Amino acid sequence: MSFLNKEICDGDNPDLTEERRTATFDTDRMAQVIYGSEKFAARRRQITKSISRIPALQDTKPLAFMTREEKITEACRELDVLSDHWEQLIYVNDEEEALHLHREVIGMEGHPFALHETMFIPTLVSQASDEQQEKWLGRARKREIIGCYAQTELGHGSNLRKLETTATYSPSTQEFILHTPTITALKWWPGALGKSSNYAIVMADLVIKNKSYGPHPFIVQLRDEKTHQPLPGITVGDIGPKMAFNGADNGFLGFDHFRIPRGNLLMRHNRVEPDGSYLKPPHAKIGYSSMVKVRSRMAMDQGLFMAQALVIAVRYSAVRRQGFLEDKSQEVKVLDYQTQQHRLFPSIARVYAFIFCGLETIQLYEKLILDVNKNGDTSGMADLHSLTSGLKSVVTHFTGQGIEQARMACGGHGYSMASYISEIYGVAVAGCTYEGENMVMLLQCARALVKAVELVEEGHPEKLSPMMAYLTKPSVTVDLTVGPEAYVKIFQLIAKKQAFKATEQLHKFMVAGDSRDVAWNKSAVELTKASRLHTRLYILKTFIRRVESITDISVKAALTDLLNLHLNYELLDVASYALADGIMSSTQMDFIKNQLYSSLEKIRPNAVSLMDSFQFSDLQLRSVLGRRDGHVYQNLFEWAKSSPLNQSEVLPSVTQYLKPMMEKSKL
Numbered sequence: 268m269s270f271l272n273k274e275i276c277d278g279d280n281p282d283l284t285e286e287r288r289t290a291t292f293d294t295d296r297m298a299q300v301i302y303g304s305e306k307f308a309a310r311r312r313q314i315t316k317s318i319s320r321i322p323a324l325q326d327t328k329p330l331a332f333m334t335r336e337e338k339i340t341e342a343c344r345e346l347d348v349l350s351d352h353w354e355q356l357i358y359v360n361d362e363e364e365a366l367h368l369h370r371e372v373i374g375m376e377g378h379p380f381a382l383h384e385t386m387f388i389p390t391l392v393s394q395a396s397d398e399q400q401e402k403w404l405g406r407a408r409k410r411e412i413i414g415c416y417a418q419t420e421l422g423h424g425s426n427l428r429k430l431e432t433t434a435t436y437s438p439s440t441q442e443f444i445l446h447t448p449t450i451t452a453l454k455w456w457p458g459a460l461g462k463s464s465n466y467a468i469v470m471a472d473l474v475i476k477n478k479s480y481g482p483h484p485f486i487v488q489l490r491d492e493k494t495h496q497p498l499p500g501i502t503v504g505d506i507g508p509k510m511a512f513n514g515a516d517n518g519f520l521g522f523d524h525f526r527i528p529r530g531n532l533l534m535r536h537n538r539v540e541p542d543g544s545y546l547k548p549p550h551a552k553i554g555y556s557s558m559v560k561v562r563s564r565m566a567m568d569q570g571l572f573m574a575q576a577l578v579i580a581v582r583y584s585a586v587r588r589q590g591f592l593e594d595k596s597q598e599v600k601v602l603d604y605q606t607q608q609h610r611l612f613p614s615i616a617r618v619y620a621f622i623f624c625g626l627e628t629i630q631l632y633e634k635l636i637l638d639v640n641k642n643g644d645t646s647g648m649a650d651l652h653s654l655t656s657g658l659k660s661v662v663t664h665f666t667g668q669g670i671e672q673a674r675m676a677c678g679g680h681g682y683s684m685a686s687y688i689s690e691i692y693g694v695a696v697a698g699c700t701y702e703g704e705n706m707v708m709l710l711q712c713a714r715a716l717v718k719a720v721e722l723v724e725e726g727h728p729e730k731l732s733p734m735m736a737y738l739t740k741p742s743v744t745v746d747l748t749v750g751p752e753a754y755v756k757i758f759q760l761i762a763k764k765q766a767f768k769a770t771e772q773l774h775k776f777m778v779a780g781d782s783r784d785v786a787w788n789k790s791a792v793e794l795t796k797a798s799r800l801h802t803r804l805y806i807l808k809t810f811i812r813r814v815e816s817i818t819d820i821s822v823k824a825a826l827t828d829l830l831n832l833h834l835n836y837e838l839l840d841v842a843s844y845a846l847a848d849g850i851m852s853s854t855q856m857d858f859i860k861n862q863l864y865s866s867l868e869k870i871r872p873n874a875v876s877l878m879d880s881f882q883f884s885d886l887q888l889r890s891v892l893g894r895r896d897g898h899v900y901q902n903l904f905e906w907a908k909s910s911p912l913n914q915s916e917v918l919p920s921v922t923q924y925l926k927p928m929m930e931k932s933k934l
C-alpha cells in the first residue's frame with residue numbers, strides 16, 4: 268500500500284518521493300498519535316495552512332545572517348502580525364495552539380512573549396488569588412502588559428533558599444520594599460527581562476519583622492506603561508549574547524528600596540495581613556509550581572527539538588548519496604548504511620518515547636493545579652516533582668546527544684548553519700541548565716527514591732507510590748523472547764539494584780559517622796545513576812503503554828518496530844549494570860544486539876515517514892538541508908549567495924589590509 272501524498276510530492280526530489288512511497292502507514296494517522304488527538308493534529312495542519320497564506324508571516328532573510336538586534340526586531344514584527352491575525356489563526360487562550368503558532372512563525376531562538384506565556388501567566392494562574400487574577404490575568408492574556416519570571420540571581424540559581432533579593436514588609440505603609448543588597452543579588456538570566464518586559468514575577472525572600480520566610484512570588488511593574496522607561500529604583504538590562512537563544516533578551520535586574528503594595532505578593536496560597544501576620548501555604552513548595560509546569564512540558568518540548576534535528580538529518584540522509592554497496596553503477600543513499608541507521612534510528616525512538624511521556628506529564632500537571640486550586644489538595648506535588656525532576660534531566664541529556672549525532676550524520680553540511688542543527692542544539696541544551704541544573708534535579712529525584720527504599724527496608728512497601736512499586740519486585744530469571752514485558756522486568760531489576768546500592772552506600776557513610784548531607788554528597792554519583800535508571804524505566808513503560816493503546820494497525824506496527832529498537836537499545840546501553848549483577852548473561856546480550864540490528868532494517872523503509880509525521884513546515888524547520896522537497900544542493904547554493912559577505916566582490920578587509928600587505932610583499 269502506498270501512502271504517497273501526490274499533492275505534496277509533485278516536483279520533490281525523487282529520492283525522497285521514493286522513501287514516501289515505501290511507508291507502511293499514513294503520516295496523518297501517525298500525527299494523531301504524536302499530537303495526542305485527531306483534533307489537535309488536524310488543527311495544527313489547518314493553522315500551518317493559514318500561516319502560509321499570510322505573506323507577512325513568511326521569513327524575510329535567513330536568521331543565520333542576522334544580528335541579535337535584527338533577530339529581536341524580526342521576532343517583534345512577527346508577533347505584531349500574529350496579534351493582528353490571532354483570532355483568525357487559533358482559538359484564543361488555547362495554550363497548545365498558541366505554542367504551535369509561536370514555534371512555527373517565530374521559531375526557537377526566543378521572543379518577548381516566551382516567558383510571558385510559559386511562566387508569567389502560569390504563575391498568575393497558579394499563585395494569584397481570584398482578586399489578583401481579576402486585576403492582572405486578563406491584562407496579561409490580552410497582552411496589554413508583557414511579563415517574565417525573575418528568580419535566578421548572579422550568585423544563586425540552583426539553591427533557591429539562598430536567594431538574596433529581599434521583600435521586607437512595612438506595616439506602616441502596607442508595602443513591600445524590594446531590595447538588591449549586593450552585586451550577587453542582581454537577578455540574572457530571566458528571559459525577556461532585559462528590554463521587552465514591563466512586568467515581572469520576582470522571587471524574593473519575604474521578610475517580616477526581621478524574620479525570613481524564604482522565596483515568595485511578587486508581581487512587580489518594572490517599566491512605565493507609556494514610555495517603557497525603567498521606573499525609579501529599578502536597574503534593568505540585557506546580559507549579552509549567549510550560546511543560542513539570541514532572539515531573547517535575557518536580563519539583569521536590581522532594586523534600590525523599591526516599594527510595591529502589599530497586594531503584589533501573590534496570595535492564592537499564603538497571605539501577609541496588613542499587620543504583618545503571615546498565613547502559611549498548604550505545602551511549603553507550592554511557590555515553586557511554575558518551575559514544575561515548565562519541567563512537566565520539557566519531555567514534549569525537548570522531544571520536538573530532537574524531532575526537528577532528525578527530520579533534517581533523515582531527509583538529508585535519503586538524498587545524500589556517497590559510496591557504493593553492491594550496485595556499483597549508482598552511489599547509495601547514506602541512510603542505507605547500518606552505521607547511519609544506528610546513529611539516527613535510536614534517537615527517532617527516543618523522540619517518540621519522550622513525546623509520549625510529555626503527553627502524560629502535561630496532563631498530570633494540569634490535574635495537579637486543578638486539585639490544588641479547587642480542593643486545596645497538594646498530595647500529588649511530591650510525586651510530580653520527583654518525576655519531572657528526573658525526566659527533565661534525562662530527556663535534555665539524551666536530546667543533546669541525539670541532536671549532535673544528527674549534525675554529524677549530515678557530514679560537512681551539518682556543520683553549516685544552513686542545516687540549522689547547531690541552533691537547535693544550542694537551544695535544546697539550555698534545557699540541561701534552565702529549570703534546574705540536571706545534576707541538582709537528578710538528586711531531587713534521588714531523594715524520593717531513597718525514601719522509597721527506606722520504606723521497603725523498614726517493612727512498609729504498602730506506602731510506596733505506584734511508580735516505586737518495582738522496588739519490591741523479587742529477582743527472577745527472564746526470557747527475553749517473551750516480549751516487552753520481559754525487558755521491563757530486567758530494567759526493573761537493574762534500576763532496583765542501583766537504588767538499593769546507592770541507598771546502602773549512603774547509610775554506610777552515615778553509620779561510619781558522616782552527617783546525612785556529607786554522606787549524601789559522598790554517594791551522589793551513585794544516587795544520580797539510580798535516578799537516571801528509574802526515569803528511563805518510566806519512559807520505557809510509557810512507550811509500551813502508548814503503543815498498546817493504538818488502534819490503527821499500520822501505525823501500531825510501525826511504532827512496535829520503533830519500540831523494539833528502543834527496548835533493545837536501552838537495555839544494551841545499561842548492560843554493564845546487568846552483567847555486573849548477574850541479571851543478564853552474555854548470550855542474552857548477543858540476542859539483544861541481533862534484535863537491535865534487525866530492528867534497524869525493519870525501520871529503514873519507514874524512516875522518512877516517521878519523521879514526516881511530525882508535519883513541521885519548512886518555515887518552522889528553517890533548514891536548507893531539511894526541506895520537505897529535498898532540493899538540497901540548489902538551495903544551499905542560493906543560501907550561500909545570500910550571505911552578506913557575498914554582496915560585494917571585494918571586501919573592505921581586502922582593500923584595507925590584505926591588498927596593501929600583498930603589495931608590500933612585492934616590494
Ligand SMILES: CCCCCCCCCCCCCCCCCCCCCC(=O)SCCNC(=O)CCNC(=O)[C@H](O)C(C)(C)COP(=O)(O)OP(=O)(O)OC[C@H]1O[C@@H](n2cnc3c(N)ncnc32)[C@H](O)[C@@H]1OP(=O)(O)O
Pocket residue numbers: 360361362363365366381384385416418419424425426427428458552555556558559561564568648649652700701702703704707711714715
Ligand atoms: C495562550 C498561551 C500559550 C503558551 C503557553 C506555554 C506553556 C508552557 C511551555 C513550556 C515550554 C518551554 C520551552 C521554551 C522556553 C524556555 C524558556 C526557559 C525558561 C527557563 C526558566 C527558568 O530557568 S526559571 C528558574 C528555574 N530555577 C530552578 O529550577 C532552580 C532549581 N532549584 C530548585 O528548584 C530548588 O532549589 C530545589 C533544588 C528543588 C531545592 O529546593 P529547596 O532547597 O527549597 O528544597 P529541599 O531540597 O531542601 O527539599 C525539601 C523538600 O521539598 C521537596 N520539594 C522541592 N521542590 C518541590 C516541588 N517543586 N514540589 C514538591 N516538592 C518539592 C523535596 O523533594 C524535599 O522533599 P523531602 O524532604 O520529602 O525529600
Ligand SMILES: Cc1cc2nc3c(=O)[nH]c(=O)nc-3n(C[C@H](O)[C@H](O)[C@H](O)COP(=O)(O)OP(=O)(O)OC[C@H]3O[C@@H](n4cnc5c(N)ncnc54)[C@H](O)[C@@H]3O)c2cc1C
Pocket residue numbers: 382416417418419422423424425426455456457458512517697700701702703704705706707710
Ligand atoms: C537559556 C536560559 C534561560 C533562563 N531563563 C531563566 C528565567 O527565565 N528565569 C530565571 O529566573 N532563570 C532563568 N535561567 C537561569 C537558570 O534557571 C539557572 O541557570 C539554573 O537554575 C542553574 O542554576 P545556576 O546557574 O545557579 O547553576 P549552578 O548551581 O551554579 O551550577 C553550577 C554547577 O554546580 C553544580 N551544583 C550546584 N548545586 C549543586 C548541588 N546541590 N549538588 C550537586 N551539584 C550542584 C551543578 O550541577 C553545576 O554543575 C535561565 C538560564 C538559561 C541558560
